[in-house]
Amino acid sequence: MNKEGPGQSPYHSLVLTLNRTPNFCQILQGGFQLEVRVGCSIKQLLCEQFHLDPDYVENRISTIFLDGKPVDDMETAIVNEGSTLALSAAMPGLVGATMRRGGYYAKFRSIISHQQKGTSREFVERAITVKLFNVLAEDLGAGFLLRGVRLRAPNLKVFLESRPAEFRNSLESARLDGKEMQLEELQQMKWLEGSELIELRIVLPVQASNEASGENAQH
Secondary structure, eight states: OOOOOTTOOSSEEEEEEESSOOOOHHHHHHOEEEEEEESEEHHHIIIIISOOOHHHHHHHOOEEEETTEEOSOTTTOEEOTTOEEEEEOOOOHHHHHHHSTTOGGGGGGTTTSOOOOOOOOOOEEEEEEEEEOTHHHHHHHHHHHHHOEEEEHHHHHHHHHTOOHHHHHHEEEEEETTEEEOHHHHHHOGGGTTOSEEEEEEEOHHHHHHHHHHHHHHO
16 A cells, blocks of 8 residues: 555555446445545535536436435535435335435435535535445446546455456556556456555546647647
8 A cells, every 4th residue: 555645645546548438336336435525515516526417416316315314405415524425316116206305205204314404614625435326327437437536445356356358358558556557467456455445547548548648748
């Protein structure tokens, strides 16, 4: 693991260059960490920090859990340091209808609903955990992975070990802490030993081309 110091991250940083958008739904549902400005409402987090379209947030994200409790009002529920935010599109059946934000059946779960009310406080950068379910993982997952997320090392290990040949064939290169890594070394997982969290970012062909162009322009 990297030693923390000036300008250094306390976590290994893994960058995977792939030739197609991967399916990371398993990891996205299990949860990933992000540094965000906490003290804001869920609505502010989604629209102002994650830059999601307000119409998408309102119409597509129908079920929200904050720290394990269903949320009905995105504008009054405050995201704090260490919060876990789970987002889902509409889920089927009575359970899905009951947990749906602001739905008819929401009154039947009032005792377990998130009750925190208040105004946003001073923003400070802190870590939270985000979980994306069903179609939201497909819609939003790549955007988070392109920016970079933080994952528990055991979860990443299980995920990489369980990938089919299609995923392995899509891998073009890997960099660990800025240094090129052989794909065989990546798959052996020895670099994960002793690590708790890993910063993961993916790079897709168009992005890789843009980054290369930017580097050439600087020389």
